[in-house]
Amino acid sequence: MLKIQTVLALSFLFVASYASVQDFCVADLSKPDTPSGFPCKDAKKVSVSDFVFAGLGGVGNTSNIIKAAVTPAFTAQFPGVNGLGISIARLDLAVGGVIPMHTHPGGSELLLVIQGTICAGFVSSSANKVYFKTLNKGDIMVFPQGLLHFQINSGKGPAIAFVSFSSPVPGLQITDFALFANDLPTELVVATTFLDAAQVKKLKGVLGGSG
Numbered sequence: 312m313l314k315i316q317t318v319l320a321l322s323f324l325f326v327a328s329y330a331s332v333q334d335f336c337v338a339d340l341s342k343p344d345t346p347s348g349f350p351c352k353d354a355k356k357v358s359v360s361d362f363v364f365a366g367l368g369g370v371g372n373t374s375n376i377i378k379a380a381v382t383p384a385f386t387a388q389f390p391g392v393n394g395l396g397i398s399i400a401r402l403d404l405a406v407g408g409v410i411p412m413h414t415h416p417g418g419s420e421l422l423l424v425i426q427g428t429i430c431a432g433f434v435s436s437s438a439n440k441v442y443f444k445t446l447n448k449g450d451i452m453v454f455p456q457g458l459l460h461f462q463i464n465s466g467k468g469p470a471i472a473f474v475s476f477s478s479p480v481p482g483l484q485i486t487d488f489a490l491f492a493n494d495l496p497t498e499l500v501v502a503t504t505f506l507d508a509a510q511v512k513k514l515k516g517v518l519g520g521s522g
């Protein structure tokens with residue numbers, strides 16, 4: 312009888328601890344990231360502040376070359392999303408602002424326009440077919456994982472949108488930065504893009520590249 316009680320108690324403990332592990336895995340940002348996410352923070356040290364992020368209320372700083380700001384709530388800023396396959400960011404686009412052609416290797420994106428007018432689109436990988444549309448307040452658009460896409464403020468005032476991702480670390484690669492903001496030699500950029508060397512050097516100058 313005692314044995315059965317012990318077994319029952321042990322099973323209960325096992326189920327309880329197993330369930331708590333499955334509920335969440337708040338990122339321990341002091342440890343390195345892994346392909347399956349950050350290691351979990353000690354559950355005893357987890358608090359509600361790990362599941363709340365108050366950083367998306369403010370207007371992003373759009374005083375930059377793209378006249379736009381992305382304020383992320385990814386794992387690094389919001390460790391509670393670690394392992395949950397979800398995250399969000401705020402997009403501020405000043406008049407004339409643009410998020411240049413880019414991809415998120417790690418996740419699909421859902422954009423919701425809160426203010427202003429945004430022309431957004433993506434390019435399919437199979438046929439390079441273009442899907443773009445002018446979006447107004449309340450409109451949403453989805454951008455499939457890994458596909459090149461863009462957002463342009465096509466209105467007369469500032470635009471605000473929120474973008475959610477199907478990954479807590481969606482990643483970001485901006486095509487122009489990949490081509491012109493590094494030390495990839497101009498001759499290789501010319502050879503791989505068919506652009507004129509003068510144009511490549513000009514863009515490297517603007518975006519801080521060299522070579």
Ligand SMILES: *[C@@H]1O[C@H](CO)[C@@H](O)[C@H](O)[C@H]1NC(C)=O
Nearest residue numbers: 370371372373374375376380
């Ligand atoms: C916005 O960014 C620019 C360029 O980095 C900087 O000079 C300026 O002080 C920033 N403005 C605010 C309000 O932080």
